[in-house]
Amino acid sequence: MTNLNSKPTFLYAEDDLDDYEALKEALEQINPKYDLAHAKNGSEVIKYLEEERGPLPCLIVLDLNMPIMDGKETLLWLKSQPRFSEIPTMVFTTSSREEDIKLCQSNNCTFFRKPTLYRDLLHVVQIMLQMCGEPKG
Numbered sequence: 073m074t075n076l077n078s079k080p081t082f083l084y085a086e087d088d089l090d091d092y093e094a095l096k097e098a099l100e101q102i103n104p105k106y107d108l109a110h111a112k113n114g115s116e117v118i119k120y121l122e123e124e125r126g127p128l129p130c131l132i133v134l135d136l137n138m139p140i141m142d143g144k145e146t147l148l149w150l151k152s153q154p155r156f157s158e159i160p161t162m163v164f165t166t167s168s169r170e171e172d173i174k175l176c177q178s179n180n181c182t183f184f185r186k187p188t189l190y191r192d193l194l195h196v197v198q199i200m201l202q203m204c205g206e207p208k209g
Contacts, residue, residue: 080204081107083129085117085146086164087138091186095133095164098190098197106204114141118149121156128159130204136165136172144175151179160203164196 082099086092096108109129111117117132118141132150136143143163151157162182165172176183182203187193 078127079105079107080130081109081127082131082133082200082204083109083111083117083120084133084164085111085114085138085143086133086135087112088135091135094190094193095197098193099200102194102197103201106201113138114143114146114149117141117146128156130160131200132156132159132161133164133200134161136163136167144172147175147179147181151181162200162203 084092084095086095092108092110099106099108109120111120114134117134121128134143134146138146141149143165147161147163150159150161160182161180162184163172163176164184164186166186168185173183175181182199184196184199187196
């Protein structure tokens, strides 16, 4: 479903609905002026971006471990597409593997481990908003 209103949107690729709902709740608590679009895997991210008729998302958040097309494949695809390569991208994962962190660093991508505490999730959402261009204040 295409969102035609003018709210800035995060696109969150996450196959775990609980993780998606937690981020959505945190975002609504901090700044309800943003929408959170949901993709269950990388192929849904591509479909969303290629079919989107409104503005592109101001941030793409990728889980690494997803079915069909994982976060690594999605990140590499995004960075290979001139139209989408400049969209700020964050990998948001349970992984702490060095090669995952290095993949992010070499592809101009921010890496965050998923926090276990809600207050830490709120902090990460603040960073996401800054990446999206929300003025600090």
